[in-house]
Amino acid sequence: MAQRTTIDRASYEPAYAQLVRLITERIASGEFKAGDRLPSEAELCERYGVSPMTVRRAVTMLVQDGVAVTEQGRGTFVRSPELSAAVFDLEDLRRYLTSPEMQVRILEARVIPASDRVRERLSMTTDSPVIVIKRLLMTEGEEPVFYHSEYLEFDPARPLVETELGVTSLQGLFLGSGGSTLKYGRLTLHASTLTQTEAEYLLEKSGAVCWVIEHLFYDFDDRPQSWGRFVCRADRLSFSTTVGIATAQGALS
Numbered sequence: 001m002a003q004r005t006t007i008d009r010a011s012y013e014p015a016y017a018q019l020v021r022l023i024t025e026r027i028a029s030g031e032f033k034a035g036d037r038l039p040s041e042a043e044l045c046e047r048y049g050v051s052p053m054t055v056r057r058a059v060t061m062l063v064q065d066g067v068a069v070t071e072q073g074r075g076t077f078v079r080s081p082e083l084s085a086a087v088f089d090l091e092d093l094r095r096y097l098t099s100p101e102m103q104v105r106i107l108e109a110r111v112i113p114a115s116d117r118v119r120e121r122l123s124m125t126t127d128s129p130v131i132v133i134k135r136l137l138m139t140e141g142e143e144p145v146f147y148h149s150e151y152l153e154f155d156p157a158r159p160l161v162e163t164e165l166g167v168t169s170l171q172g173l174f175l176g177s178g179g180s181t182l183k184y185g186r187l188t189l190h191a192s193t194l195t196q197t198e199a200e201y202l203l204e205k206s207g208a209v210c211w212v213i214e215h216l217f218y219d220f221d222d223r224p225q226s227w228g229r230f231v232c233r234a235d236r237l238s239f240s241t242t243v244g245i246a247t248a249q250g251a252l253s
Contacts, residue, residue: 007048015050016057022048023058024067027078028245034080038068067245081243090187092237093213093230101140107201108134111154118151121216121227129154133228136201145236147201150228185217191234198231209234 007018023044026032039047044055059076062068070076096102114122114130122130130151137146192212199206213230 007050016054016061019044019048019050019054019058020061020065023062024245027067032078034078036078037074038076038078040075089239089241090213092239096137096145096236102145103138103140103142105136105138106133107136108132114151114153118227122151122153122224124153144202145232147198147231148228150226152226183218183220183222185215188214188216190214192231194231194233202231202233204233211237 005022007015007022009015011018023032023038032038038044038059041052041055041059044050044058045052059068059070062076063070067079068076069079110132111129112132114124114128118124118130124130131154133150133152135148135150136144137148138144190212192210193207194202194204194210196206198204198210199208202210204210211232211234215226215228215230216224217226219225
């Protein structure tokens with residue numbers, strides 16, 4: 001299908017967003033290459049029949065998206081792809097955690113003294129105990145996928161297990177149902193090797209390479225609310241990304 005080359009006045013899509021698409025398509029097709037100067041504001045206004053304000057908003061979006069860079073007094077240029085700006089998604093993890101076939105087996109849920117490591121992660125200033133929750137996430141066929149451990153500071157005035165699981169689970173974040181007491185979270189991905197306990201639950205050899213996704217969730221007072229680790233075999237997760245604009249078709253998606 002031929003690419004659209006004009007602004008569609010009947011479209012519900014704002015003119016500036018359409019202009020971003022049109023310019024991106026021209027970059028993706030190779031008409032403008034990395035380092036090339038994009039047409040000036042006046043040239044874009046004349047070419048597409050739009051106002052200077054529309055052009056400025058479109059250029060701002062291109063710069064924010066990392067497609068272009070503006071140099072004072074020189075113009076706007078197509079930005080070279082930068083590996084340091086690459087962003088990897090967690091699609092494999094999201095797919096597992098949001099699958100209706102994923103089953104959860106609670107292995108442990110109890111109150112224990114906090115270790116030094118847990119106190120540090122949760123920024124605890126007292127010797128309060130913590131709730132530890134350990135779970136095994138499995139496929140419908142009961143094949144283990146993730147071994148999950150989670151720690152929360154114990155508060156007698158707070159519901160003990162079920163409510164906290166709903167608030168702090170990664171599944172809730174991926175489904176947009178993280179709960180009103182969760183403000184934000186930090187995820188850290190790193191490679192490790194399976195401990196004896198992790199290996200037994202994941203049906204793997206102790207010392208085998210694995211992925212660890214640590215999560216630290218904060219409440220609206222910016223206090224750590226929950227710290228935990230998802231552990232899985234190395235072959236369970238993969239990560240990919242695209243640097244730059246791959247194709248004109250990709251620019252439309």
